[in-house]
Amino acid sequence: MIYLDHAATSPMPPAVRSAYLSALEVVGNPSSIHSAGQRARALVDDARSRIAATLGVDPIEVTFTGGGTEAVNLAIKGLYWMRRSGALPAGSAGSAAPARILVPRTEHHAALDAVEWLAAHEGAELRWLEVDALGALRLDDLADALGDGSGVALLTMLAANNEVGTLQPVAEAAALAAAVGVPVHVDAIAAYGQVALSPLPHGVSAVSISAHKVGGPVGVGALVLRRGAEVVPLLHGGSQQRGRSGTMDAAGAEAFAVAAELAHAELAERAQRKRMLRARLAEGIRNRVPQAVLRGAAGAAAVETDPARAAALDALALPGTLHLTVPDAEGDSLLMLLDAAGIAVSTGSACQAGVPEPSHVLLAMGLSEAEARGALRITLGPSTTEADVDALLDALPAAVERAQAAGLAARTPRLGR
Amino acid sequence: MSGGVDSAVAAARAVDAGHEVVGVHLALSRMPGTLRTGSRGCCTIEDSLDARRAAEKLGIPFYVWDFSERFRADVVDDFISEYAAGRTPNPCMRCNERIKFAAVLEKALALGFDAVVTGHYAHIVEGPHGRELHRASDEAKDQSYVLGVLTTEQLAHAWFPLGTTPSKAVVRAEAEQRGLTVAQKPDSHDICFIPDGDTRGWLADRIAPATGAIVDRDGAKVGEHDGATSFTVGQRRGLNLGVPAPDGRPRFVLEVRPRTNEVVVGPREALAIAELAGARYTWAGADPVASGVTTRDAGAEPGADAMLPFACHVQVRAHADPVPASAFVADGELVVRPLEPLLGVAPGQTAVVYVGTRVLGQCTIDRTVAADLLVPAP
Numbered sequence: 001m002i003y004l005d006h007a008a009t010s011p012m013p014p015a016v017r018s019a020y021l022s023a024l025e026v027v028g029n030p031s032s033i034h035s036a037g038q039r040a041r042a043l044v045d046d047a048r049s050r051i052a053a054t055l056g057v058d059p060i061e062v063t064f065t066g067g068g069t070e071a072v073n074l075a076i077k078g079l080y081w082m083r084r085s086g087a088l089p090a091g092s093a094g095s096a097a098p099a100r101i102l103v104p105r106t107e108h109h110a111a112l113d114a115v116e117w118l119a120a121h122e123g124a125e126l127r128w129l130e131v132d133a134l135g136a137l138r139l140d141d142l143a144d145a146l147g148d149g150s151g152v153a154l155l156t157m158l159a160a161n162n163e164v165g166t167l168q169p170v171a172e173a174a175a176l177a178a179a180v181g182v183p184v185h186v187d188a189i190a191a192y193g194q195v196a197l198s199p200l201p202h203g204v205s206a207v208s209i210s211a212h213k214v215g216g217p218v219g220v221g222a223l224v225l226r227r228g229a230e231v232v233p234l235l236h237g238g239s240q241q242r243g244r245s246g247t248m249d250a251a252g253a254e255a256f257a258v259a260a261e262l263a264h265a266e267l268a269e270r271a272q273r274k275r276m277l278r279a280r281l282a283e284g285i286r287n288r289v290p291q292a293v294l295r296g297a298a299g300a301a302a303v304e305t306d307p308a309r310a311a312a313l314d315a316l317a318l319p320g321t322l323h324l325t326v327p328d329a330e331g332d333s334l335l336m337l338l339d340a341a342g343i344a345v346s347t348g349s350a351c352q353a354g355v356p357e358p359s360h361v362l363l364a365m366g367l368s369e370a371e372a373r374g375a376l377r378i379t380l381g382p383s384t385t386e387a388d389v390d391a392l393l394d395a396l397p398a399a400v401e402r403a404q405a406a407g408l409a410a411r412t413p414r415l416g417r
Numbered sequence: 418m419s420g421g422v423d424s425a426v427a428a429a430r431a432v433d434a435g436h437e438v439v440g441v442h443l444a445l446s447r448m449p450g451t452l453r454t455g456s457r458g459c460c461t462i463e464d465s466l467d468a469r470r471a472a473e474k475l476g477i478p479f480y481v482w483d484f485s486e487r488f489r490a491d492v493v494d495d496f497i498s499e500y501a502a503g504r505t506p507n508p509c510m511r512c513n514e515r516i517k518f519a520a521v522l523e524k525a526l527a528l529g530f531d532a533v534v535t536g537h538y539a540h541i542v543e544g545p546h547g548r549e550l551h552r553a554s555d556e557a558k559d560q561s562y563v564l565g566v567l568t569t570e571q572l573a574h575a576w577f578p579l580g581t582t583p584s585k586a587v588v589r590a591e592a593e594q595r596g597l598t599v600a601q602k603p604d605s606h607d608i609c610f611i612p613d614g615d616t617r618g619w620l621a622d623r624i625a626p627a628t629g630a631i632v633d634r635d636g637a638k639v640g641e642h643d644g645a646t647s648f649t650v651g652q653r654r655g656l657n658l659g660v661p662a663p664d665g666r667p668r669f670v671l672e673v674r675p676r677t678n679e680v681v682v683g684p685r686e687a688l689a690i691a692e693l694a695g696a697r698y699t700w701a702g703a704d705p706v707a708s709g710v711t712t713r714d715a716g717a718e719p720g721a722d723a724m725l726p727f728a729c730h731v732q733v734r735a736h737a738d739p740v741p742a743s744a745f746v747a748d749g750e751l752v753v754r755p756l757e758p759l760l761g762v763a764p765g766q767t768a769v770v771y772v773g774t775r776v777l778g779q780c781t782i783d784r785t786v787a788a789d790l791l792v793p794a795p
Contacts, residue, residue, distance in 0.1 A: 289461035333528060336439075336480055413487075415571055416519030 002343045002388045006320060006381030007162060007190060009212045012255075013262060013382070016215050020255035030248040031240050044252040047257035054264045054334075055207065055224055056198035063223045063241045064253050064281065068189040068210030070234070071223040072110040074243060075185040075206040076101070076156050078231025080118055083153040083183070085232065098153040102145050102182075104129040104168075105364035109358050111156050111187055112360075124153070134297045135166040135365050136316070142173055149180025157184070159191035159207075163348035163377055164296030164359045165321025167191070171201035178203030184231060189213055189221075193263035194318050205229035215382075216259035220252035266382070271319040274380045277389050278322050281378065283396065284393035285324060289400050293371075294322040295362070320380035323348060325367065329403035330410075331375040337399035343392050348377030374407075418442050418471060418479070420464030421557035422592045422599045423536025423579060425471035429595055431534045432475050439530070440472035442480040443521065445488040446610065466653035467599050484520055491515035493610055493773055500646050501624050503673035504765020507563065507735065508608055514566040521723055522574055532574045539564050539582030541572060542775075546703035548572045550776040553580045562735050565769035565779035569702050617647055629678030631658060634671065636689065645678045651688055658682070671787075689758030691788040693733070693768055695780030698751035705744075714747065723747055730771040731755060733762050733782070744770050751780040758788035 003011065012020070028036030030044045048059045065071045084097050085360055101115050105128050118124035130141045137157060155177050160167045170186055177240060183205040189198055193214035200207060206229055211220035225231060225243060237245030263270070268367035282302035285292050292304050298321060301313035326334060331347035338345055349359035373414045378392065418424045418440045431438045442465050465481060472479035473549075492511045499506035522533045538553035539561040551571060553559040567575065582588055585604075592600035607614040626644025633639050640658040642648065652670040662668050662684070669688055672681040705711045710727050717723030724746040730739035731753045742755045753768055762785050769779045 332480065332482075333524075336478075337528060339478060340439075402528050406524045409523035409527045410487075410520065413515075413519060413523065415523055415568075416514040416566070 001289060001389050004378050004380060005344045005346045005391060006384070007165075007213070007377065008214045008346055009216065009218065009379050011383060012217070013215050013259070015231060015262060015359075016255050016259045019258040020217060020251055020386035022258060023251035023254040026250060028250075030250050031238065039087055041248075044248045044253045047250075047253035050257040051209075051222055051253075051260055052224075054193075054198065054260050055200060055209075057200065057224055057226070060242065061224050061226055063225060063243050064248060065221045065223055065244060066246070066249075066258075067219050067221040068187075068208055068213070069110040069221075071208035071210070071221045072108070072156075072187055072189075073114050073210055074223050074231060074234050075225075076111060076114045076154070077118060077122075077230065077234060078243060079154045079183055079185060079206065080124060081232035082230050086124070096363040098151050099123055100125045100127055100152045102127050102129055102142065102152060102155040103158055104131055106131050106135055106137075106161055106163075106361040107156065107158055108162050108187060108188075108189070111158075125151075127152075129157075131364050133366055134300055134313075134316070135161045135164045135295075135296070135361060137168050137173060139169055139172055143176055146176055146180050146182060149177075149182050152180070152182045154205075155182055155184045155187060159186050159188035159197060160318045161192035161296070161301065161361060163324040163375075164299075164365070165190075165318035165379075166297040167195065167316050167318065170204065174201045174203030176203075177313065188255065191318065192260065193260060194268070194320065196264075196267060200224070200226075203387060205216045206231075211256035214259045214263040216256040217252050220256045222256070236267040263382075270382050273382075274320040274384070275314065277380050277384055277386065278320065280386065281322055281380075281393065284389070285322075285396065288393055288397050289326070292324045292326050292400070295365070295375075298320070298322055299324065304385075322378045322380075324376050324378075325362070325371050326376065326400050326403065327371070328407040328411075329374045329400060330407055331373060333403035333406050334399055335376070335378050337402055338392070338395055341395040341399065343395055345392070346377045346379070347375050349375060374403075419605070420461075420467035420471075420599065420602075421536065421605060422589060422597065422602050423538075424468070425475075425536070425597045426588050426592050426595070427534055427536040427578045428471065429475055429591075429597070430476065431576070432477060434578075438475075438477045438534070440468065440475070440477050441521070441525075442468040442479070442481045443488075443516070444481050444483045444485055445492075445516075446485055453466035464571035467602065471597050471599060474595070482521065482524070484516055487520050488512070488516055488610075491520075496608075497620070497623050499765050500620055500766075501675060503645065503675040505649055505763040506765045506769055508610070509563045509735070510566055510767055513564055518567055518571040518575060522571065526574065532576050534576045534578060536579055537564060537577045538579050538582075539577045539776075540774075541575065543704070544708075544775075546708050548702050550701040551580075552771070552774040552776075553577075553582075553592075555582060555584045558585050560630060561771075561776050562732055562767075562769050563610070565776050566699060567701050568699050574700055582793050586714065590673075602655070612708055621647060627678055629680070631656065631680045631682055633668075633685045634681060639668075639682065642680050645673050645680050646678050647672050651761050656680075656682060686789060687787050688760050689788040690755070690760070690762040690785045691758050691791040692752060692754050692786040693731075693759075693762055693782045693784070694750045694751050694752040695768065695783045697783075698746075698778060700778035701776045705772075705777055708772075710777065711713060711745075714745075719748070722749070728772075729753075729777060731759075732769045732771065733759065733766050737761065739771055742770075750783075751778070 028040035048062045052059045059152045103115050119126050127145045130138045151389045174184045185206040187208050192209040207224040212218040231243045235245045298317035301310045304310035308316040358369045362372035418454045496508045537560045538558040540551040544551045552561045610618045624646045630638045631640035639660040668682040671683045711724050714723035714725050726743045726745040729744050731742040732739040740755050743752050744753045764782050766782050770777045
């Protein structure tokens with residue numbers, strides 16, 4: 001199998017696996033007072049320090065969670081509730097606690113569903129932020145939405161879009177928010193370990209990351225919560241960590257730390273390799289499937305003729321993501337045909353009970369529903385080779401031809417008429 | 418793969434036969450009902466998980482194909498508009514005709530597949546004049562009626578591996594032996610997009626009811642109703658007639674006239690149908706002339722599709738018994754005359770014509786003629 005879906009989950013490198021297995025042999029609950037507990041606790045604390053170092057923060061600012069979605073929910077709901085906690089009962093004079101959440105239209109579902117839940121159940125008011133054609137947050141719209149900051153509870157935004165790979169203007173956005181006293185949560189799950197995020201820009205209160213996107217285990221994540229920021233917890237219990245209850249996962253934390261350190265030690269080298277492979281992939285697609293449209297900053301870089309501009313665009317993209325749409329084809333048909341050829345890729349969009357919806361990211365970038373249906377996301381990882389890329393390029397033209405025929409059949413039904 | 422036992426075993430047999438098999442579950446609703454128990458053939462998250470589990474067990478790739486828009490337009494909306502027009506449709510038939518052996522099949526063929534395999538109980542036979550559709554070996558489970566809409570081209574790319582299985586019990590035992598978790602899952606009933614089985618209530622939410630007159634066969638008003646479309650031909654209960662019948666005998670719904678919002682009632686005898694006909698007819702494989710069942714009507718205009726009467730059986734509902742009949746094609750209609758007057762026939766239903774076990778073809782019933790009103794053919 002040729003695995004080109006590293007953004008979904010990235011395979012665990014052998015060094016991480018062996019560290020994980022060794023850590024699993026450590027007996028003891030990290031919160032226990034005896035020596036066994038202390039040994040387990042040492043693993044967690046050590047891992048916390050190493051994760052903190054990758055982001056240039058202090059260990060006390062790292063809270064381990066049961067994955068990225070929990071981190072995002074803890075940040076968004078926890079910050080929102082904290083901001084609302086000074087609110088007076090509804091209807092009483094002066095109940096001016098901020099209720100507005102600023103959220104780009106292109107967020108991951110972990111954030112989208114969390115803010116929509118807050119809007120439905122907790123009185124939040126959502127202000128959707130626009131993106132440009134490459135999928136980057138529009139700072140003019142953000143400035144407009146922030147105003148003087150009154151009434152705004154928080155801003156949540158991605159560091160890099162998980163579908164099209166476009167990096168977001170986090171530093172600029174955080175500066176704007178900080179100037180009017182609005183806390184910022186950054187969902188860095190797609191970006192962490194792919195591009196350098198340290199030092200965190202001024203104004204960022206919280207950052208969510210996930211282990212399995214960088215070769216760590218599934219079910220392990222972390223929320224970075226800066227010293228000044230506080231959250232109302234999601235989980236109540238033993239108060240084992242700052243902002244989170246629940247027995248700490250020593251082995252998971254250790255494996256996450258090893259994977260994170262590995263990714264950061266090789267960050268520049270991996271990124272350069274992936275950018276080269278992606279350029280090969282993009283060029284191959286342009287030659288062999290000219291009807292495909294490359295999307296996002298990486299796509300714009302691939303078709304830019306001016307080298308300086310192309311380099312600038314390329315720098316605005318995650319190194320390993322290439323997103324394209326194929327006219328008249330369904331993304332899930334392309335995925336299935338490539339799967340049959342032994343190549344694992346993604347359509348990029350979230351599935352409801354396995355049913356593909358046109359990507360909200362592509363729609364926000366200005367694509368039509370019809371264009372958005374033909375989406376394919378190819379994500380490279382540290383283990384990807386030239387041969388993998390070439391195998392995809394060999395399989396793609398036939399898959400596109402068949403998927404387009406199937407798309408045509410769907411639009412002009414003939415049987416049973 | 419609906420998530421039921423039949424399609425799971427059909428898939429298993431296709432794998433055993435050496436084919437390259439891919440499991441497909443159809444997403445037919447954008448808002449799947451949550452976790453209802455029992456298979457409805459589609460629509461629930463649990464069904465989709467069951468189908469996936471079966472595919473995992475068989476070691477075949479599995480995908481969900483979204484046909485919710487097509488299903489809504491071709492099956493659900495059709496169901497509503499047929500009822501609104503006073504007809505009684507069969508949505509499963511429409512789904513086979515427009516979705517499973519049309520939209521799904523066309524997509525599959527374009528993607529490079531050769532056929533659609535389902536867990537239907539029916540049997541495809543290579544006959545002297547091409548592929549024929551026959552009743553299943555298990556008469557109690559036979560589903561050839563709902564497949565009667567399939568045409569030569571659709572049959573060419575269809576396969577029903579359960580068609581020659583002696584009984585459903587055998588299928589369940591086979592599923593058990595293969596370790597399929599759906600082996601004891603209950604059969605699906607009802608209409609999959611009406612989760613609680615309350616068709617009347619579901620329709621009432623979608624077709625604005627208006628009060629109107631209940632009339633007898635002579636047009637005299639005998640009562641009022643709250644909405645003509647909630648009545649079905651043959652219905653006796655719930656008429657609430659103000660004027661008793663002259664002979665004091667019970668009256669039944671004979672006809673629903675949506676255009677005038679009238680419901681026509683009359684005695685039970687008037688429900689007996691001597692002729693039914695439909696302009697929308699198809700042949701499942703070679704037509705009756707090519708099959709040697711009848712000959713073309715030499716007296717008809719050149720080029721007109723006209724066939725002389727031939728002996729057959731007709732079935733008008735999924736679980737009705739087939740009855741002996743004579744059928745012919747004239748003036749653009751397939752006309753069927755049961756040898757004995759037939760009850761339970763309403764426009765919108767499908768009449769499937771059989772010769773022996775073979776499905777010859779079908780028509781959607783446009784009109785019926787009551788036995789006591791039939792003018793003998795010249």
